[in-house]
Amino acid sequence: MSNENLKTVLQEKRTFQPQDHFQKNAKIQSMEAYKEKYRESIENPEEFWANAASELHFFKKWDRVLNAENPPFYRWFEGGKTNICYNCIDRHLDSATRNKAAIIWEGEPGDEVVLTYADLARKVNQLANGLKKLGVQKGDRIAIYLPMIPELAISVLACARIGAVHSVIFAGFSADSISDRINDCQAKITITSDGVWRKGKKLLLKNIVDEAVKKCPSIEKNIVVKRSHKDHFECAMDENKDIWYHDLIENCSLSCPAEEMDSEDMLFLLYTSGTTGKPKGIIHTTAGYMLYSYYTSKYVFDLQPEDVYWCTADIGWITGHSYIVYGPLANGATCLMYEGAPNAPHKGRFWEIVEKYRVNIFYTAPTAIRTFMKWGEDWVNKYDISSLRLLGTVGEPINPEAWMWYHKVIGKERCPIVDTWWQTETGGMMITPIPGCTTTKPGSATFPFFGIDATILDKDGNEQDTGFLAVRKPWPGMLRGVYGDEERFKNTYWSQWENIYFPGDGARRDEDGYFWILGRVDDVVNVSGHRIGTAELESIFVSHASVAESAVIGIDHEIKGQAMVAFVSLREGNEGSDSLIEELTQLVIEKIGKFAIPERIIFTADLPKTRSGKIMRRLLRDIAEGRAVGNVTTLADAGVIDALKEKYQED
Numbered sequence: 001m002s003n004e005n006l007k008t009v010l011q012e013k014r015t016f017q018p019q020d021h022f023q024k025n026a027k028i029q030s031m032e033a034y035k036e037k038y039r040e041s042i043e044n045p046e047e048f049w050a051n052a053a054s055e056l057h058f059f060k061k062w063d064r065v066l067n068a069e070n071p072p073f074y075r076w077f078e079g080g081k082t083n084i085c086y087n088c089i090d091r092h093l094d095s096a097t098r099n100k101a102a103i104i105w106e107g108e109p110g111d112e113v114v115l116t117y118a119d120l121a122r123k124v125n126q127l128a129n130g131l132k133k134l135g136v137q138k139g140d141r142i143a144i145y146l147p148m149i150p151e152l153a154i155s156v157l158a159c160a161r162i163g164a165v166h167s168v169i170f171a172g173f174s175a176d177s178i179s180d181r182i183n184d185c186q187a188k189i190t191i192t193s194d195g196v197w198r199k200g201k202k203l204l205l206k207n208i209v210d211e212a213v214k215k216c217p218s219i220e221k222n223i224v225v226k227r228s229h230k231d232h233f234e235c236a237m238d239e240n241k242d243i244w245y246h247d248l249i250e251n252c253s254l255s256c257p258a259e260e261m262d263s264e265d266m267l268f269l270l271y272t273s274g275t276t277g278k279p280k281g282i283i284h285t286t287a288g289y290m291l292y293s294y295y296t297s298k299y300v301f302d303l304q305p306e307d308v309y310w311c312t313a314d315i316g317w318i319t320g321h322s323y324i325v326y327g328p329l330a331n332g333a334t335c336l337m338y339e340g341a342p343n344a345p346h347k348g349r350f351w352e353i354v355e356k357y358r359v360n361i362f363y364t365a366p367t368a369i370r371t372f373m374k375w376g377e378d379w380v381n382k383y384d385i386s387s388l389r390l391l392g393t394v395g396e397p398i399n400p401e402a403w404m405w406y407h408k409v410i411g412k413e414r415c416p417i418v419d420t421w422w423q424t425e426t427g428g429m430m431i432t433p434i435p436g437c438t439t440t441k442p443g444s445a446t447f448p449f450f451g452i453d454a455t456i457l458d459k460d461g462n463e464q465d466t467g468f469l470a471v472r473k474p475w476p477g478m479l480r481g482v483y484g485d486e487e488r489f490k491n492t493y494w495s496q497w498e499n500i501y502f503p504g505d506g507a508r509r510d511e512d513g514y515f516w517i518l519g520r521v522d523d524v525v526n527v528s529g530h531r532i533g534t535a536e537l538e539s540i541f542v543s544h545a546s547v548a549e550s551a552v553i554g555i556d557h558e559i560k561g562q563a564m565v566a567f568v569s570l571r572e573g574n575e576g577s578d579s580l581i582e583e584l585t586q587l588v589i590e591k592i593g594k595f596a597i598p599e600r601i602i603f604t605a606d607l608p609k610t611r612s613g614k615i616m617r618r619l620l621r622d623i624a625e626g627r628a629v630g631n632v633t634t635l636a637d638a639g640v641i642d643a644l645k646e647k648y649q650e651d
């Protein structure tokens with residue numbers, strides 16, 4: 001969290017109680033009810049999660065709820081057989097939900113698709129059969145590089161239906177990032193589209209995949225969705241390797257039995273950045289993830305049958321996996337999905353959509369809220385957004401000012417706000433208000449979700465008011481590993497303390513027991529809610545012939561939360577210049593994508609180092625943020641995160 005924001009957070013005293021109109025229909029209506037349910041979930045977790053899981057469909061019931069014999073390799077619902085696609089679709093087909101909208105999709109130019117649960121069933125079954133026709137089998141990996149079009153949700157569900165492991169790659173990643181991920185998991189098939197509309201422009205995606213798969217011998221076929229049968233998106237098709245999605249599914253049967261998956265069979269991989277150069281493939285498995293995304297959606301969004309729910313994330317990130325696709329559909333909810341940018345063709349686009357579809361629940365990122373603040377409330381007030389009843393945020397700490405703006409301008413002081421802390425690794429929300437019962441404080445994620453034994457520890461495992469966030473008990477949605485790298489799984493998450501999960505965030509607990517998440521304590525920077533490892537950028541810079549060394553740090557950014565500043569020292573005989581900055585920027589675009597471009601690149605003769613050779617990032621941050629360089633910190637002031645970082649990184 002930025003220092004300025006942190007200061008305001010540490011002084012924040014306002015509280016907001018749930019209002020009667022929300023509370024009276026809510027699933028959980030009092031703090032006593034929350035506390036009672038929470039107590040049960042912590043005292044008897046197996047009974048608690050077994051009860052919760054009985055709301056879902058298992059082909060065969062589990063033998064054992066939790067196997068904790070070999071930590072950190074926890075196994076949930078062992079012996080059970082289920083299918084998450086079946087639970088998201090088939091489970092609803094015998095009820096009135098059958099003909100309810102599952103997905104309402106709006107394209108950037110305003111085209112629309114509405115799919116009922118029965119429609120979605122047909123489309124998913126057809127594609128599942130199409131994949132089978134290409135020889136895809138249970139356990140095969142499929143790389144999905146699609147924009148926010150209905151086929152993205154359909155592809156994810158079709159993979160899950162037949163037990164293929166999907167690895168969705170956010171459509172802002174470069175060809176190099178795609179090939180790294182494909183090669184890491186040895187995917188057999190890609191699913192992409194000819195293009196997408198982005199801010200009124202056509203963005204060609206298949207080209208990028210073509211570039212990527214040149215370096216991916218494991219790829220057998222590329223399935224290509226035609227974004228539009230009306231507008232032409234330039235796209236070269238190789239007749240041996242490429243196949244149009246619509247050709248593939250033509251004549252495919254509308255029914256495909258859902259594979260009976262073991263509870264612990266792999267469901268998907270999602271790559272995320274860590275402290276070292278290489279992104280890691282986070283593994284999620286079937287039953288536990290299914291239950292956790294279902295159950296958190298149900299209680300945190302307080303889903304009611306008639307709700308229209310909109311999460312503005314991209315399915316390319318975990319938020320979209322858990323809270324656009326799996327969680328809401330497992331609940332039989334109506335999910336809105338939007339292709340484009342919030343300012344295309346105008347800055348009121350989101351509110352226009354809320355008005356048009358009468359959206360009731362809206363889930364977005366603090367960086368988006370700060371952007372709307374900058375654009376001004378006139379854009380909001382042009383539309384009737386009175387349908388909204390619940391607001392949520394995710395992805396980064398929210399500063400109280402943005403929280404208050406969200407509360408007033410979007411929520412009209414009527415809607416509860418759920419500030420949900422979680423991670424790719426946790427599968428679902430971990431620390432979050434429950435909207436009908438939790439009194440919120442602007443900037444605090446409040447209390448742990450059911451079954452989550454969260455606390456704050458120091459390096460040695462002693463409880464503290466300020467320190468490292470920690471989770472003492474396993475939970476169903478937890479990651480099961482890092483693909484192909486067991487050591488990294490153990491080292492990153494389980495080596496700080498014994499059998500306690502280490503998320504990598506700093507946190508504080510106030511006198512009322514509220515959790516305040518302070519930001520990453522490792523070298524991961526959160527730019528507009530996108531997680532970027534500073535080491536990833538550093539290794540890109542040093543791959544340039546002129547660069548000797550590089551250190552990348554995160555600094556405060558008014559809109560993005562954090563931005564990256566790169567310090568670069570050059571090899572003898574080279575000089576920093578605008579054209580070198582341009583070259584380094586191009587390298588970042590090529591290796592990762594535009595969203596990872598640092599705010600500034602600063603050439604420096606040397607990097608400040610400790611005697612043992614460690615780069616002193618805190619000093620760099622002071623320089624980049626224009627503060628007097630110093631090392632004075634006390635835990636109560638804004639240096640708290642830096643101080644934690646230093647502790648964490650001590651040898």
Ligand code: WT7
Nearest residue numbers: 319394395396397419420421422423424517531
């Ligand atoms: C990191 C995880 C969870 C989906 C989106 C990001 C930060 C996330 C919050 C929040 C403060 C938050 C943490 C976390 N973060 N939500 N409500 N308050 N910080 O997933 O890319 O895996 O990033 O995002 O630092 O560790 P991710």
